[in-house]
Structure formats: structure tokens, C-alpha cells
Amino acid sequence: MFDELPFPKDVKRLLPLSHWPLPALSTGFLLAVASCVNAVDVQWFSSFFQENRDSEDEPLDEGWTFHLGYFSSSFVPTSGNTAEWAAHWQQVDSTAYQVTGSRFAGQWANDGSVTGRPAYIWGLNRQRASNEWILLHDASWNFPFAGGIAPPVNWAAGDAGEVIVGALNAGGVHLRTEAVEGEPFEQTYPIWLQTYFTDEELSAGTLTGASDDADGDGQANAVEFAFATNPRDAASRAGVMVAKDTSGEIVFSAPRARATAVSLFPQVSPDLVLWLEDSSLEVLASSSSELLFRSKLDGNQAFARVRVELP
């Protein structure tokens, strides 16, 4: 969407983000996921077609993800210790918010590794510069035993007896997120894959490589990971934007997914052939949600892109 912004010709133009070859990923994680058998599954979800809004009353968008997990040791999350949540969070499953159904729905194949732990559902948005979270729990949400065949356990957001941050069914809004202190928990590429791909797809591995483009939108999975877009939705894309700084000079701005294990390397080019890093540009600001830079090239035009590299 950003590469369709109106833009003066012959001055500077922008180019969608591109992606360079990446190191191969370990498949150990994927094999572990596929090994679950005879488990009591956990279905965790919110109801269809509800009003779900953030603290500014905007509907939740495709940047939202929901996570099922627990907090390590004896840590108990409260609205007063949100800045400490990330350090204690242990993710079990995750799923993307479905804008069309205005809900989230995940299913976790229980492997027995976390039996008895109190379960929480954490909603967050890594695209946002400020934190907006919701955290739900209920006294009955404890990870079940594995083994044997049993009906799935159902945990509905609307049944949560504890809303640690955010609000539930207040003022005509089903899920309401809240602006709080802190950073989302650190996300790696294999963990991110869980949000958007089924266990079967993870096992097959044909769509899930860093250089694969699962939705065919021209942006590799690694790029979608770096910018917190949805790799299964071709309409969900991000790119370098052009902006003006306070003195009127044209600068480039790249969004960045918060708390995401990826490195970004801005590049500029005079001609779309030769791409330069480092001394050919100046990084003006680098925050957890944005990278701001300008070209130092001579001449009256410059192009910009960002190289994405997984650790």
C-alpha cells in the first residue's frame, strides 16, 4: 500500500522492501510440533462478529495477534507489572486476529509439557509504536493432562473471569485493549511461523521458508516477519515510506515489528542497480517500531529499500 503514495517524479522514488538470501533455518522445532499424538486439544478463541476495539476505539486490525501461554516460575501478571511480562512469558500457541470474522481462534495439540500450568491469552500488536494489550485468564484455564482420547477443552475469551489488562464486554465492546507499559515478548522466526501456519504446513515446510512467499504478494516471509504483516494475506504488506522531516528534507521511513529477532539494513541506490549501505546513507533514528534514514547520494534522485536478515 505504501508504494502507491503520490510522489514527485524525478526527485526520489520509493521501492517495496526486498529480501536477500537468508541462512537456512533449523527444522528441529517443526519436528517437535508434529510429534504430538493422543492429546487433549485446547481450543481457545473469541466469538464471531464481535466489536473488538483498542483504547482509541479503533477496530482491531490485521496487525493483532493472540497468544496462548503461561508465565514462568511463580510470576503473577498484574496491571502494575506489565513491563515484566515479556521476561516471564512462555508461549504455547498463537494465532492471527481474523478481521473478516472479527475474532481469533487457535487450536493447540497438547503434548503434556505444561500440564497444570495456569493458561493466559495475550493479545498484542507488534506494528504499533505504543503498547496496546489485553490479557485474559480464568480460574478454570489450566493446561490439561495429555494421554488417552478426550474431547477438546474449550477456552472462550468471553468466559474469562480475570481481565488483567483491557476490558471484556464493557460499553458494547467485546474485547477492549489497553495502553500499557512494556514491550511484547521477543519473537523468533520459528515462533512467528506458529501464528500463521498449521502444524501440517510446518511439517511439510513448503510454504514456511524465510525466502518463501506464502501469499504471493511479492514479499518474502522474512520480510513479513520483520514488519509484522500477515504472510497469508496478500493485502497485508509494508514498505519503505517517504516522509519529510521538520526542515522539509525528504527522508525514508521503514516500519519495524517490535521485539522481533531480525536485523534491518537500509540501502539507497541512485539507479536501482547499484545498492549501497553504510556511508551512502545516514540513519536518523532507530526505535523499536521505526527506522528513519536519508540518502547521502549526490544527484536529484535516490531509491531506498531495506535488507532483512535473520540471526
Ligand SMILES: [Ca+2]
Ligand atoms: Ca508474502
